Amino acid sequence: MVVAVTLVTTLTLGATAGAWLTHRGPFTPKPTEAFVALASTGLAVAPDGTRAELAPGSDLVFLEGSRVAVADPATATAAELATAQDMRDWLAAGTVPGAGTEFEDMSTNALLDLYALTLDDGAVVAGWTPHWRYAWPRDNAFVATALATTGHTDDALKILEFLQGVQSADGSFEARYLPDASGPPDDRGVQTDATGWALWSASTVLAEIDDPVARAAAAAALKPLIERSTTRILALTKDGTALPPASPDYWEKRTRKATLGTSTPLLMALQGADDLFALLGKPYRASTVAQAATTFDHVVRTKFGPNFPRDLGGSKVDTAVAFLLPPFAETADDDVLAAWAAAPEAMARAGGGLAPGAGWKQDGISWTPTTTVFALTAAALGEDDKAIGWLRWVDAHRTTTGSIPEKVLFDGSPAQLAPLAWSSANVLLALTYLGD
Template sequence: MSSYLEKKPYLVDAVVGNSRFLASLLHTGRIVRFWWPHVDFPQHADTLRSGIRLAGHERTSWFDGTGDGWNHSSAYVPKTNIFSVTAESGSIPVKVQSETYAVPGEDLLILDYQLTNTSDQAISFSFSFYSSIAVAESPFYQTTQFHHGSDSIVHFRHDHYFAVSSANVCAKYQAGHAWDNANSGSLNGDDIQMASDSAMDWSFDNVAPGQTVRHTVYLAAAHKLDDAAALLGKAKEIGIDAWRESTSRYWIDFVATASSCPINRPDLQELYERSVLTMKLMSDEKTGSIIAAPEFDERFSVCGGYAYCWGRDAAFITTALDKAGLLDMSTRFYEWTLTAQDSDGAWQQRHYHDGSIAPSWGLQIDEGSSILWGMYQHYLALPANSREEFLKLVWDAVRSGAEFLTSSINESNGLPIASKDLWEEREGQHTYSSAAVYAGLKAAASFAGLVRESELEAKWAGIADGISKQIVSLCWNEEQGVFYRGVQLTVDKYKYEQAANAGLPVSEIVDGKGYSRYRLGFDPIVDVSLLGISVPFDVVSPDNRQAVLTADAVERALTVPGVGGIKRYEDDNYIGGNPWILTTLWLAQYRARNGQVSEAEKLLEWSVEHRTSSGLLPEQVDKNSGETAWVVPLTWSHAMFILTVHLIADARNAESSHAQNEPSAQILQ
């Protein structure tokens, strides 16, 4: 079992954390990944296992798996980020109830177990905990050591120390190469090895029928050995009941600081609360950065990774946080953006928590544009007495960011230069990206007006208006009644030649090194991102003919037969081309903004029905089975849910207000 970064599942069932720790779990309660001291990097878990070995039995039964007939039921404790699991087996007479959580404000992860004898006679058993920790995702220079003073196993490498212990005194231990012996119950007492794994056993003797014993495993993290040992001592001294109460109270109080779901329906309120709790876990305590999702594809075997901060995602997320009344989290994020901006004013495609550039495919111009747009949305959401301070905080970044955008306009057609699209799959002058630049420059112009920079205000607003005119003219496909996805799409030579032979507009550009770049004049693929032209970027209003026709084309072309939901674009094949939660909610937002409330509610209903069993929103739903298909949880999905319920509530209120203000038939007569 001991191996560097054991192959892990892509899909998980739960996340717990405290904005320092972040851990992802299966429905069995097994932790498969954990991050510390930041939520994005580094990840340390190879594998962590929990098991029981009955007295007289030759091997350990790992109850966090499905062997030996173990069945599991799991759920979050309401209004908290505490994950609870019950495990039972027809062949093992012990019911295990566990809770896993990170203590807010502490570098402490808790796995708390209550073990009940379900037989009609007394039993004795050992509790086994196996930990293989590949510190900082590295196979090199790992050391595992048993510390007698703290009765703990410590995994360490460089300045990362992870100490595992319990309030109960262990009966056996083994540092290094422990998996086989953990299975057989013959831990050999080795004190130290240059290896990544270890195991500990605790004994429970003569547990009476129906009796419950409690066993808590503490995992303390620190940058020094003494600090890890001290934190374990503190954990044991304070005790599990106090830790559990303070953690529960913290999350309940956090939920209470957020606004309530604006639609009075229990399931929506529950998902609303789960959404704000999830977004908190994705926000790094020390930096304010917000990640798209906990990483699940660390080898980049299927995708390019998700545990990064995208300015685009975060602009939607912070707008949702503002709607939910969590303004401080948004402010912290925009403070972080100042650390991630390039010297020329650009923001790159994605970043680590410390603002450094993450692995990238190149410039994606909607990222920085979205940040500028989001900054202004946040400014408007702030109370009046906080706006001036925020304006001073961001103004220099706004000016630099806007100037970068103004220098990035293609003089030949008035649209922003070619860059990667929001899905990071193709290069061109994308219509959504152009709409984002329009909105970013409009936001910057509004900021300029606030600081009385009238020349900049006029300049940026004028360039934005020029982009708007080009979008509604150059990017409009009248024949199909929908916006083009973009213009000047970069393609390979084969597609270029096909298009040229078909008489379509194409061009070949030879760069300074003699390389040819091939471009199609127009990209006609229907893409859900075209909704962004009206919602949220307001290039055209939702009731504008072009917006109405485009939304109808999106629903017609992208609704998935059978299972329902909206996929990203017509020929999407990523993970099989499934419907996404956020894309379905995006169309719901458009319908709500356009006063089509019942249509919006149906799309919302579909998204709610496809949350996971633990109440999280994934990225995708399988197009055949309707089951969760990819990424759990996706922060953007949760943000779109919050934005959607607010827009639907606003639309309902507008309908009600309109009905109340309608003159009665008698008056009209």
């Protein structure tokens, strides 16, 4: 990345992130239909590297193919034009999934948003509004994978190096980190799935490096992350023979039960770790990890099957059922496919997208991270019609600046904030699989 970082700039004030509004429109909402303010429609990057939210109603526009915001493109400064050209050059150095299709604009904007959300030290903030301006390992892992698959491998490796730098010596990760890598912003504590996501992303990123010498060198640079993460996962799963202890996952909620959302990232990580240890020149370690992955795959499918609910012993499905299918998993068995195919009906919301799970609160709000995960799995499975349907829904609910919001209200309005890193990464990955 060529831009610097300042975390204080704002262009215009928007609604408070997370504010719940009382509806004043021409109709009466149902009690279960919540209203959430849209705090930002996009993220701008200035020539000096500072970032700033674009609030709803802002008159600023982006220079073409960039995230440089100006009042009038005709009066853009030389510095603004040069910064915009840097971004266009960055786009040209990689690929735009979906180029030449109806999704090219969404894909281009998603890439530019990831560019803007990725900081010089490799940290990817989930969003730019205050409560999202942190680096979640989960989001960073998805962004690294998406950037690698679109030809921006150096940026992807820098993200993984950031994760390696903040990871604890025992292989664990806090829920989120300050973007300057100085530590967590609060006491949310460890979230076990993060270790799985980081190791999974390392394997997917390195797989995108064609040159064997460069791939081996990248693996060597990430050796601490690979070894610490694998050791922790093997300890948590007793070498793949047991589910890990209960831990918060992407729901960001405490739980006393083992969840599919924690177990599946650990499984995905183990399934890719053998290749990583082969790159590190440790064939015996590769073999033992591969065996643990096979054992753990059986444990997860036996314990959670045949319906694969969110909670062990529960009945309500959530997003994590998708993590047992390609591109996350190596195989797609009939029970998982059936659970995944049935999940959207249970998770559907009035706005047309999906909630994180069937057990999520009935507030009428669709979440783009879940909806785009289902688009990604559909694309990887060759279910093109389903993937295109979900992607068209996301495309239709972008903000006025072209960014993907975190949420969509029951009436189709984008909500909370935009752009959101995780959803942008998912869209790029889904379009990559559709192109394949």
